[in-house]
Amino acid sequence: MDALQYLENFLQSLVAGLLMGAMYGLMCVGLTIIFGVMRVINFAQGEFMMLGMYFAYFCFAWFGSYAFFDGLWLPFLLALLAGPAVFLVGLVLHRLLINAVTGRQASQLEAQGHYAQLVLTLGIALVLQNGGLFLFGSSPVSVSNELSYSAWEWGPMIGDRVSVFVNQAQTVSAILAVFVVIGFGLLMARTRLGKSLRASADNPDAAIYMGINVDRAHRLAFGFGVGITAIGGGLLASNAPFQPYIGTEYVIIMYAGVVLGGLGSIRGAFLGGLSIGVLQQVSAIILPNQLQNTVIFICFLIIILFRPQGFFGKKDRTA
Amino acid sequence: MTFTGVRKDFLHIALFGLVYFVLALLVSNSYYLLIMTIVPVWAVMGLSWNLFSGYSGLISFGHAAFFGLGAYLVALCMVVWELNPWVTIPLATVVGGLSGLLVGIPTFRLRGHYFALAMLAYPLALLYIFEWLGYQEVALPMNREAPLLYMQFENPFYYVLLALLLLLFTLVITSLISHSRLGMSLLAIKLDEDAAEAVGINTLYWKLVAITISAALAGAAGGFYAVVLLVVTPLAVFGMLVSAQALIFAMFGGVGTLWGPVLGAIILVPLSEILYARYAADFPGIQGVIYGLAIIAVILFAPQGILWKVRSLLRPGQFRMLGSSASVADFTANESLLAVSQDAHNDTILEVSNLSKAYGGLQATDQLSFSVRQGELLGIIGPNGAGKTTLFNLLNGFVRPDNGSIRFQNKALVNLRPNRICAMGIARTFQVAKPFTHLSVLDNVIVGAYVHTSSRQAAGQIASAAIALVGLQQQCDLPGANLTNKELRLMELARALASRPSLILVDEILAGLDPEAMQEMLVVLQKVRALGITIVIIEHSMQAMVQLVDRFVVLDHGALLAQGSPEDIVKNPAVIEAYLGKKWLENA
Amino acid sequence: MPDSILLELANISAGYGGPRVLHDINIALSAGEFISVIGPNGAGKSTLFKTISGIVTPTSGSITYKGENLLAIEASRRAHLGVAHVPEGRQVFGSMSVLENLELGAYVDKSGADFKQTFEKIISWFPVLGERQQQLAGTLSGGEQQMLAIGRGLAANPDILMLDEPSMGLAPAIADEIFERLIEIHRSTGLSIILVEQRVAEALHFASRAYVLEAGRIILSGNPAELHNDDRIRQAYLGM
Structure with missing residues (x-):
């Protein structure tokens, strides 16, 4: 291969990485909001992403035939709708299970409940992924349409030698992901609800003195967190086939992004996810396919061992 | 005193082994014998996890890494070099232990959430690496001509026997450890890592010892598992479910106990295996769902596992105790064991110079210099927020200063870890007690x-x-x-x-005591002093302090406000103002 | 005048699961009054406030607020009823701006209609908060954070302001300034205030009535002038 071919490969991977990274970034934002507000590590986050994917898949299968409107855009609409649907699932799970080991209930447990939280969310992950196997089957499925197979061509550049293809479905997904992140960022920054969530994260006791119901804030944060990650899952569903076990590998990808960005920071989480996407795609130029995720895990270990406060966030006080 | 505990455990272990053995003799169905082989393997995994996480409180989601390495080692050695399991399972144990040590060295920089997350990444990284190496499915070659040498028995009963022996061996090790200094140190780390450091436990060292032993056992379990199943795949040995199962059996049965992980495996493995055999066609994920539900139920209804729950139901009101609960027949007031000899050539035991520490904008300690004389009882006072507890945290190594030096018996203390400082002779108590x-x-x-x-x-x-x-x-x-x-x-x-310290830092030991208890405490402090031990005490109750101390150091805003004898200090206008306010003097 | 009593604690005992921190506390506050609770560190002053705001549940006794049983009301609802707590160590929302901290102070006002007016009032008392409204609260100095914590408490337009050691860790001049401002606020608005302080002189100077707490019990109460001459206070603090 000559230099220009390398350049082409690199640009191609960079673009793909940025598009994938935008979706990872969105999922990371979901994860970080849960950690930021509740100080809980949610192991089941990947499974909520999986729920988002299957929501989009089944709705597409059911409604797709009716074709209310141009079927081209339906997968994206369904991905967005996966958010509210999984948000409700999150509210219910918080009330029934998570609430028992978090917030003010946690102070009575060993190690402020960390023990119980990690294990409980692991249990939820196991039930969801294996229950998914029963409900959804084990064969990989995908939500694809014409856009998934269409690309825009950039170039040819540099004397016809270099062309970059940009997948249309990924581009639409990435743009939607960015919009959702910005919208959620505005909700957190500007609204009374967002401020009450941030106050609960910053100092739960003081938040109670302000009249904020911190249990409710936690419930909403959990709902938003899993809902946003589910939207990310829904967008990713039109990108590659998936099966119920997909959550496990993505949970590490999400944590890698979140830790890279500094646990608890929305902007950091998005940039972290974006970087992970780029890293994953660019490393594929020199490394075999199977090792793509290994690179991410090793990268994750290096970050967490040497810079646990992340690169984009503030120093975390609970480290 | 401790040996009775170990002896009792050994008796139970022998009895358990006997019952299991007889039970296996009675079973002839080869499927049930297979289950009876797998149960001890998972019990060993549960014990392995428990030995590290159950005792130390650091949650490992990565025990699959050690298990998987053991399994692949045994499988590949047989495929490539025709090495038999009698050689390779011990080798898997060693490799498992080494990998535990290698994982522990960097990862123990982390605590809590971060530790658990990092541990999750190791087996998953290995999973993909083994896939990439082309070991998607490694089958052990059949060596029917030498069944004993290659552990490939016609009669499945022998597998049960070997699995049982592995389990008994693990139980013995666990019992010995739980009654040893290692077990005690790990429990202390779990219950309060800061306090453990402060009382002289080298927390890093003991954690490394624990993860090495634990990972060695997991490696052995993995190696044996490969022999039993005859085929090894990355997902089956490095997958999340492997780590999860180890944790689930221990948590379900009873965390931090000898028998909990065994109980967990005995209940859950047959349950999930039998249900799987019956319903797998209709409900492929049934094993995972059962494990998931089991662990959710345990967390919600019996957070420490069923052994503890049963114990608390049988003996209501009794507190859950860990450790070996040693008892000592007689408490001889043998004070010579505690007395310290004073260094005749050195009048100053502790020298603090220009010590500074800031938190954000707050200057907790500000260019502070003072010295402590050998054998004296020095009181440190000052209004709330004056930086007194920060000073103690600097002295015992919890906090590193931004600037300045601390010399204890002419040796520099700054940057030493708390357990080292404790070993050098500085002990402390805490403002909020840390039992x-x-x-x-x-x-x-x-x-x-x-x-x-x-x-x-x-x-x-x-x-x-x-x-x-x-x-x-x-x-x-x-x-x-x-x-x-x-x-x-x-x-x-x-x-x-x-x-056996030369210097004790005592932080608000009188807080919240009624006058009578306060007097008792003062008597005890005088006794401590009579041993030749130097005492530095932080206290708010000036009333008690003026009776007790030789000298005061008064802090305000992290800086030295005054020092001197009690009589001088209570008359010092700067001290009165700091304590009672300027208006007090104006009105007086 | 029993009908003007705003808050009444009767026989309150409390602790954190372990040893009891408060024993049999009786305190009453009339509308418009300024009272002080003084005592050395560890006497249980902060626990007293946490019991009123609902973070700590008492083991026995009752708290009546505006004739209602306050203990039956969930902690976060108490702020909505007009109880504002300015906690020990300030506890401002350090990652949020000064303005956002004040907005959160007014969280109980759902519509936000009165906020503008309240905000103007707060910055007239503490002008520095107006100058720094976009700055992150965590970057303020100790004195400014204390002013913000008080301003945040006032933003709710409360009926009672509970102040927990506003002088803690502050230079005397700054603490004096804060006390001056507090008495000004009290006089101009008639707001009921409970002040917990370890600085006895200031606490007695401003209050119309004071309680002395020692080892979780009220050992003295009465009007400041009497207490000022009581040797037991000097003894409790200075030992001689």
Whole structure:
């Protein structure tokens, strides 16, 4: 291969990485909001992403035939709708299970409940992924349409030698992901609800003195967190086939992004996810396919061992 | 005293082995025998996890890494070099242990959430690496001509026997460890890592020992598993479910106990196997769902596992105790065990110069210099927020100063870890008492006594002398969590004394005591002083302090406001203003 | 005048699971009054406030607020009823701006209609908060954070302001300034204030009535002038 071919490969991977990274970034934002507000590590986050994917898949299968409107855009609409649907699932799970080991209930447990939280969310992950196997089957499925197979061509550049293809479905997904992140960022920054969530994260006791119901804030944060990650899952569903076990590998990808960005920071989480996407795609130029995720895990270990406060966030006080 | 505990465990282990053996003799169905082989393997995994995470409180989601390495080692050695399992399973144990050590060295920089997350990444990284290496499915070659050598028996009963032996071996190791200094140190780390460091436990060292042993056992389990199943795939040995199962059996049965993981495996493995065999066609994920539901139910209804739950139902009101609950027949007030000799050539024991520490905008300690004379009782006072506790945290190594130096017996202290500082002779108590809640008073103090001895007996003698000195003989079997405020303070003092310090830092030991208890405490402090131990005490109650101390150092806003004798200090206008306010002087 | 009593604690005992921190506390506050609770560190002053705001549940006794049983009301609802707590150590929302901290102070006002007016009032008392409204609260100095914590408490337009050691860790001049401002606010608005302080002189100077707390019990109460001459206070603090 000559230099220009390398350049082409690199640009191609960079673009793909940025598009994938935008979706990872969105999922990371979901994860970080849960950690930021509740100080809980949610192991089941990947499974909520999986729920988002299957929501989009089944709705597409059911409604797709009716074709209310141009079927081209339906997968994206369904991905967005996966958010509210999984948000409700999150509210219910918080009330029934998570609430028992978090917030003010946690102070009575060993190690402020960390023990119980990690294990409980692991249990939820196991039930969801294996229950998914029963409900959804084990064969990989995908939500694809014409856009998934269409690309825009950039170039040819540099004397016809270099062309970059940009997948249309990924581009639409990435743009939607960015919009959702910005919208959620505005909700957190500007609204009374967002401020009450941030106050609960910053100092739960003081938040109670302000009249904020911190249990409710936690419930909403959990709902938003899993809902946003589910939207990310829904967008990713039109990108590659998936099966119920997909959550496990993505949970590490999400944590890698979140830790890279500094646990608890929305902007950091998005940039972290974006970087992970780029890293994953660019490393594929020199490394075999199977090792793509290994690179991410090793990268994750290096970050967490040497810079646990992340690169984009503030120093975390609970480290 | 401790050997009775071990002997009792050994008896139980032998009985269990016998029952299991007889049961296996009675079963002829080869499928049931397979289940009876797998149960001990998973019990070993549960015990392995429990030995590290259950005792130390650091949650590992990565035990699959050690298990998988063991399994692949045995499988590949047989495929490539035709090595037999009798050689390779011990090798898998060694490799497992080494990998545990290698994982531990970097990962113990982390605590809590971060530790658990990092541990998750190791087996998953290995999973993809083994896939990439082309080991998607490694089948063990059949060597029917030498069944004994290659552990490929016609009769599945022999597998049960080997699995049982592995389990009995693991149980013996676990029992020995739980009654040793290692077990005690790990429990202390789990219950309060800061306090453990402060009483002289080298937390990093003990954690490394624990993860090495634990990972070695997981490696052995993995190696044997490969022999039993004859085929190894990355997902089956490095997958998330492997780590999860190890954790689930231990948590379900009873975390931090000898029999909990065994109980968990005995209940859950056959349940999930049988249901899987019956319903797998209709409900492929049934095993995972059962494990998931089991662990959710345990967390919600019996957070420490069913053994503890049963125990609390059988003996309601009794507190959950960890550790070996040693008992000491007589508490000889052998003060010579605790006395320190004074260095005749050195009048100053501790020299603090220009010590500064800022938190954000707040200057907690500001260019602070003072010295402590050998054998004196120095009081440190100052209004709330004056930086007194920060000073103690700087002195015992919890906090590193931004600037300045601390010299203790002419040796520099800055940047040493708290356990080193404790071993050098500085012990402390805490403003908010930090008992090891689930250990008895005696065990709390024994943990402190291990600083200068590794013998359990010597530690017991020092501890009993310290307990006798503070007068807690009656309470020595009570758990740390059930003590009254006064008893807690006395216990912390005894624990500090047990490390045989030359200097004790005492932080608000009188806070919240009624006048009578306060007087008792003052008497004890005088006794400590009579041993030749130098005392630096932080206290708000000036009333008690003026009776007690030789000299005061007064802090305000992290800086030295005044120092001198009690008579001078209570007349010093700057001190009165700091304590009672300017208007007090105006109106007086 | 029993009908003007705003808050009444009767026989309150409390602790954190372990040893009891408060024993049999009786305190009453009339509408428009300024009272002080003084005592050395560890006497249980902060626990007293946490019991009123619902973070700590008492083991026995009752709290009546505006004739209602306050203990039956969930902690976060108490702020909505007009109880504002300015906690020990300030506890401002350090990652949020000064303005956002004040907005959160007014969280109980759902519509936000009165906020503008309240905000103007707060910055007239503490002008520095107006100058720094976009700055992150965590970057303020100790004195400014204390002013913000008080301003945040006032933003709710409360009926009672509970102040926990506003002088803690502050230089005397700054603490004096804060006390001056507090008495000004009290006089101009008639707001009921409970002040917990370890600085006895200031606490007695401003209050119309004071309680002395020692080791979780009220050992003295009465009007400041009497207490000022009581040797037991000097003894409790200075030992001689």
